[in-house]
Amino acid sequence: MVKKCCVIGAGLGGLSAAIEIALLGIEVDLFEQNETAGGKAGSIFIDGFRFDTGPSLLTMPFVLESIFNDSGKNINNYLTIKPLESHCAYFFPDGTEIIAFSDLQKFAAEIINNTSDNKINLITYLNYCRDIYELTADLFLFNDFHDCNTFKKYSSFRTLLNIRKIDSMRTMHKANSSFFKDPKTIQLFDRYATYNGSNPYLAPATLNIIPHVEYNMGSYIVEQGIYAVSESLAKLAGQVGVNIYTNKRVNSILHNDGKVSGILVNNEKINYDFVVSNADASVTYAQLLNDIKTKNAKRYAKLEPSSSAMVFYWGMDYISSLGIHNIIFSEDYQKEFHEIFNKSSCPNDPTVYIYISSKFKSDDALPGTENWFVMINAPYDKNQDWEHETTKSRDRIINKINRTLNISIESKIRGEQILTPPDIERKTSSHKGSLYGISSNSRTAAFLRQSNKSKQYKGLYFCGGSVHPGGGIPLVLLSGKLAARAIAKDLSRT
Numbered sequence: 001m002v003k004k005c006c007v008i009g010a011g012l013g014g015l016s017a018a019i020e021i022a023l024l025g026i027e028v029d030l031f032e033q034n035e036t037a038g039g040k041a042g043s044i045f046i047d048g049f050r051f052d053t054g055p056s057l058l059t060m061p062f063v064l065e066s067i068f069n070d071s072g073k074n075i076n077n078y079l080t081i082k083p084l085e086s087h088c089a090y091f092f093p094d095g096t097e098i099i100a101f102s103d104l105q106k107f108a109a110e111i112i113n114n115t116s117d118n119k120i121n122l123i124t125y126l127n128y129c130r131d132i133y134e135l136t137a138d139l140f141l142f143n144d145f146h147d148c149n150t151f152k153k154y155s156s157f158r159t160l161l162n163i164r165k166i167d168s169m170r171t172m173h174k175a176n177s178s179f180f181k182d183p184k185t186i187q188l189f190d191r192y193a194t195y196n197g198s199n200p201y202l203a204p205a206t207l208n209i210i211p212h213v214e215y216n217m218g219s220y221i222v223e224q225g226i227y228a229v230s231e232s233l234a235k236l237a238g239q240v241g242v243n244i245y246t247n248k249r250v251n252s253i254l255h256n257d258g259k260v261s262g263i264l265v266n267n268e269k270i271n272y273d274f275v276v277s278n279a280d281a282s283v284t285y286a287q288l289l290n291d292i293k294t295k296n297a298k299r300y301a302k303l304e305p306s307s308s309a310m311v312f313y314w315g316m317d318y319i320s321s322l323g324i325h326n327i328i329f330s331e332d333y334q335k336e337f338h339e340i341f342n343k344s345s346c347p348n349d350p351t352v353y354i355y356i357s358s359k360f361k362s363d364d365a366l367p368g369t370e371n372w373f374v375m376i377n378a379p380y381d382k383n384q385d386w387e388h389e390t391t392k393s394r395d396r397i398i399n400k401i402n403r404t405l406n407i408s409i410e411s412k413i414r415g416e417q418i419l420t421p422p423d424i425e426r427k428t429s430s431h432k433g434s435l436y437g438i439s440s441n442s443r444t445a446a447f448l449r450q451s452n453k454s455k456q457y458k459g460l461y462f463c464g465g466s467v468h469p470g471g472g473i474p475l476v477l478l479s480g481k482l483a484a485r486a487i488a489k490d491l492s493r494t
C-alpha cells in the first residue's frame with residue numbers, strides 16, 4: 001500500500017521536504033495556514049511597489065538547483081539566477097565606503113584603499129574560512145550528525161581529526177580580529193554572525209564558514225525576485241504530485257504511545273504514516289504535540305531564540321545612487337549586540353540594511369521610484385512596547401540614512417508597511433518572531449538544534465530554520481532533503 005505523509009507548513013523547508021518525499025513514491029499532503037506558500041520568503045504589494053518580505057540574498061544556489069534536478073526538471077525553466085557583481089556596499093560612520101565586489105582583486109583593492117589591512121590579510125582570511133567549510137560542510141550541513149551513520153563516513157572522521165581547525169573555541173570577533181587590524185574590516189566580517197541571528201562577540205568562529213559561502217562561492221540574485229523561489233518550488237511540488245492545501249492551519253499532531261498517527265486539521269482527523277513539521281520546533285512541541293513535559297520539549301523551550309528583525313518596506317519617490325544590497329554600519333557594534341541580546345531592545349544606533357530589488361527588477365517599482373526594504377536587527381519578542389520601539393527605530397533609521405547619504409528621505413517615502421517581531425510570529429508561527437530558530441551564541445548551539453528525525457516520536461520528522469542544519473535559504477532547503485532522507489531510510493527498514 002502507498003504510504004502517506006503530511007507536511008505541516010509550506011515554508012521553503014516544507015516545500016523542499018514535500019517534493020523530496022513525493023519523489024520517494026509517497027503520497028504527500030502539504031498544509032499551509034496562510035493563503036500562499038513561502039512563509040518568511042513571501043511577497044507584498046504596497047501602493048504599486050512590490051517587495052520580497054524576508055530573505056533578499058541567495059547563496060549556494062546549487063542546493064536549490066538539486067531539488068529541480070532530483071525532480072527531473074531544469075531550474076532554468078523556472079528561475080533566472082545570476083551572480084552579483086558586488087555582494088554589498090558598506091558605509092561606515094567615518095564616511096568610508098567599501099564595495100564588497102565579488103571579484104577578489106577588486107574587493108582587495110577596496111580593502112587596501114579604505115582600511116589599514118592588505119590583500120594578504122584578506123586572502124589568508126578567506127582561505128581560513130574555506131578550510132572551515134571544507135572540514136565541516138559534510139558533517140554539519142549536508143548530513144544529519146544526530147544520525148550515528150554520519151560518523152561512519154570518512155569526511156566525518158577527517159573533521160574529528162582536525163577538530164582544532166574548525167575554530168570553535170574562539171568567538172567570531174576574536175578570530176576576525178586576529179586576521180585584520182582595521183576595526184572596519186573586522187566589523188564587515190563580524191556582520192556575518194547576523195546571517196543566522198547571532199552575536200559575533202559570542203558566536204563560535206566556526207561560523208566563519210559564512211564569509212566563505214558568500215565570497216568564495218558567490219552571492220546571487222533571482223531575477224524574478226526571491227519570492228519566485230517559493231512560487232517555483234510550490235509549482236514543482238504540484239508537478240511531482242504533492243497536494244497543497246492553503247488556508248489550512250494544522251491544530252495538532254496526533255500521537256499515541258510515542259508514535260505519530262496523523263493530524264487534526266479543521267476538527268478533522270487525518271491518518272498519516274509520516275508527519276513532517278516545518279513549524280518552529282518549540283511551537284511543534286508546545287502547540288502541535290501539546291508536549292511541555294518531556295525532556296526534549298523542556299530542553300528546547302529553554303534555548304535562546306535567534307535575533308529577529310524590524311523591516312520598513314518603503315516605496316521611495318526617487319532613484320538613489322545605492323546598490324542592490326547596502327549596509328550602513330553602527331558606530332559601536334558591540335554595544336548594538338548588547339542592546340539586542342542583553343537589553344532586548346532595538347539598538348540606539350542600529351546597523352541599517354537596505355535592499356532594493358527594483359535595481360534589477362524594474363517592475364517592482366513605478367518609473368522614477370524605488371522599493372526600499374530597510375531592515376535592522378531586533379531582539380526576539382519579549383513583550384516589549386513595539387509601538388514605541390518602532391517609532392524610535394524609524395526616526396533613528398531615517399536620521400542615519402540622511403546623515404550617511406547626505407539626503408533627506410522622509411518626504412520621499414510614498415508607501416509604507418512595517419514588520420515587527422510579533423508580526424513575524426503572527427504570520428509564520430516563528431517562536432517569538434526569531435528569524436533563524438535558536439541563536440548560535442554558544443559553542444554547543446549547533447548540537448542543540450532539533451534533529452531532522454524525532455527520537456521521541458516514531459513517524460515524526462522536522463525541517464525548517466529552527467532545526468538542523470539551521471536557518472537561511474540553502475540550509476532550510478537542505479533540512480527538507482534531510483527529513484526526506486530520514487524517511488527513505490526508515491521506509492527501507494520496514
Ligand SMILES: Cc1cc2nc3c(=O)[nH]c(=O)nc-3n(C[C@H](O)[C@H](O)[C@H](O)COP(=O)(O)OP(=O)(O)OC[C@H]3O[C@@H](n4cnc5c(N)ncnc54)[C@H](O)[C@@H]3O)c2cc1C
Pocket residue numbers: 008009010011012013014031032033034037038039040041053054055056057058248249250251278279280309311375424427428429430435436463464465466471472473474476
Ligand atoms: C526579514 C527577514 C530577512 C531574512 N533575510 C534572509 C536572507 O537574506 N537570506 C537568507 O538565506 N535567509 C534570510 N531570512 C531567513 C529565511 O527567510 C528563513 O530561514 C527561511 O525562509 C525559513 O524557512 P522555513 O522552512 O523555516 O519556513 P518559514 O518561512 O518559517 O515558514 C514556516 C511555514 O509554516 C507555516 N505553519 C506554521 N505552523 C503551521 C500550522 N500549524 N499549520 C499550517 N501551517 C503552519 C507558516 O505559516 C509558514 O508558512 C530572513 C528572514 C526574515 C524574516
